[in-house]
Amino acid sequence: MIWNLIYRSLRQHALSTLVTAGSIALAAGLLLTVWVVKTQSQAVFSSTTSGFDAVLGARGSKLQLVLNAIFHLEASPGNLPAADVAAISRHPAIKAAIPIAVGDNFQGWRIVGTTPAYFDVEYLPGRKYAFASGGKLFADGTREAVVGAYAAKQLGWKTGDTFQPYHGLAFDPQAQHEEVYTVVGVLAPTGTPADRVIWIPLAGVQTMGGHDPRAAADVSAVLIQLRAPTAGLMLDMMLNKQGNKMTFAYPIGAIVADLFNKISWVDKVLTLLAWLVALVASASVLVSIYNSMSARQRDIAILRALGARRRTVFGAIVGEAAVIGLLGSVTGLAVFVGFAAVVTGIIQAQTGVVLEPLKWNPVFWWGPLTFVGLCMLGGLVPAVKAYRVPVAETIAPVS
Incomplete structure (x- = not known):
């Protein structure tokens, strides 16, 4: 009823x-x-690390380093000299050290210079970068580019297209470089910040026309893989608490979680x-x-x-x-x-x-x-x- x-x-x-x-x-x-x-x-x-344990950069904020190197949202706090990068790369506690350089864009889409080794890293456990049909990785010393899936979709780019970068992280139509890059590969979607980036060889950013030739060998940050978790604590003590030249952002997840807090x-x-x-x-x-x-x-x-x-x-x-x-x-x-x-x-x-x-x-x-x-x-x-x-x-x- x-x-x-x-x-x-x-x-x-x-x-x-x-x-x-x-x-x-x-x-x-x-x-x-x-x-x-x-x-x-x-x-x-908090779980987005692009497959790395830590970020090494110039003295400054750990959060800024992570946002710049992992999420491609912030400006770099400064450059690391090539000698410091070489020294830290040889440290026995470090499994891999991959440099990146930033400072250019294309219509607001960030251009990041790195080495081919970046794309050998598993960005998620068991998952490596792959290319859409017909794509390949750029070669060192060339004016070639690999484009993230989301950026390529929004820009309408495909393999074989060309572009000229612009100076700075903010788009300025008056700051176009003379160098012409060719897209040789489009990454398959990863669901990570890498999808929004245009990747070129490290030397391409370092030696781009209009950049300071005195900083041609410098990098914006170094992405670190450690041999053991305890190594992170040791490097944190050595670089952050005892040193005064560099900042070691570790662990990445905890730094991002602190931002949310x-x-x-x-x-x-x-x-x-x-x-x-x-x-x-x-x-x-x-x-x-x-x-x-x-x-x-x-x-x-x-x-x-x-x-x-x-x-x-x-x-x-x-x-x-x-x-x-x-x-x-x-x-x-x-x-x-x-x-x-x-x-x-x-x-x-x-x-x-x-x-x-x-x-x-x-x-x-x-x-x-x-x-x-x-x-x-x-x-x-x-x-x-x-x-x-x-x-x-x-x-x-x-x-």
């Missing part, structure tokens, strides 16, 4: 039901998006706003049903007169609120897919990192259940009012 009452009430008040469920769907979609993007971003960014207040504000929207949406259930109680009182009194118990009427109102919450929550999953697609697209465009918003997250079960529960709480007030409807007075004809 309760389900029949719920169905009839929802059908009779279809417009208010749809509007209320729609507000809940928006609130649910917002909450799910904030929660999933927050948790996934922290996990994915520093800006955690942003996540908290967004989550708080999402919960406030959820509460407002749940309150709309209370208002919607409560405002319709005046029109329902006679129907409720007739039902009571026909034998319906108070608890049946009470349960029907609370059940109606729960169904509205369930409809809104289910629709909210579709809203979340739309919101998440936009947000992850922006993150990929800005960082190259690809999130997987549809990957299972516990919020997918407790989020909708929470909304249903809030809606049921909102339905308690009109349910109590329905419970207290006086049968005789309500049915009695008005003279």
Whole structure:
């Protein structure tokens, strides 16, 4: 009997039901998006190391070094002399030391110089860089380039295309170099910051026309692979605490995680706003049903007169609120897919990192259940009012 009452009430008040469920769907979609993007971003960014354990650079901020060398978002704090790079490369604790140089762009897309050894590293466990059909790696000493998948797609580049770099990390149409580079390969998508980069031989950046010839052998940073985790602590002591020339950023994941901890207040504000929207949406259930109680009182009194118990009427109102919450929550999953697609697209465009918003997250079960529960709480007030409807007075004809 309760389900029949719920169905009839929802059908009779279809417009208010749809509007209320729609507000809940928006609130649910917002909450799910904030929660999933927050948790996934922290996990994915903290695990994005491009296959390296540490970054060595000029004296400065560890975070700046990591953002520059791993995520290609920051400027270099300075250059490392070739002698220092050679010395650190020979250290017995270091398995591999791959230099990079930055300082040029093409229409805002960063150009990074490195050695072919960079592409031999597993950027994720068990995954190495690969090329789209017909592509190959550039050769040292040539004016050849390898382009990340996302950059190539946005620029419309393919193997055989040519371009002229621009000086600086910010695009200036007046700062074009004379050198012409040929694209010899497009990387297969990796879902990492490498997808947004144009890669050229290290010497290409070092000796580009207009660059200081005195710094022709310098590099912006050195990407480090260690032979053992304990080596990182030893080098941290030697270079950061005892030395004063270089900065050793280790471990990369912890440095990125610290950044998220520093800006955690942003996540908290967004989550708080999402919960406030959820509460407002749940309150709309209370208002919607409560405002319709005046029109329902006679129907409720007739039902009571026909034998319906108070608890049946009470349960029907609370059940109606729960169904509205369930409809809104289910629709909210579709809203979340739309919101998440936009947000992850922006993150990929800005960082190259690809999130997987549809990957299972516990919020997918407790989020909708929470909304249903809030809606049921909102339905308690009109349910109590329905419970207290006086049968005789309500049915009695008005003279």
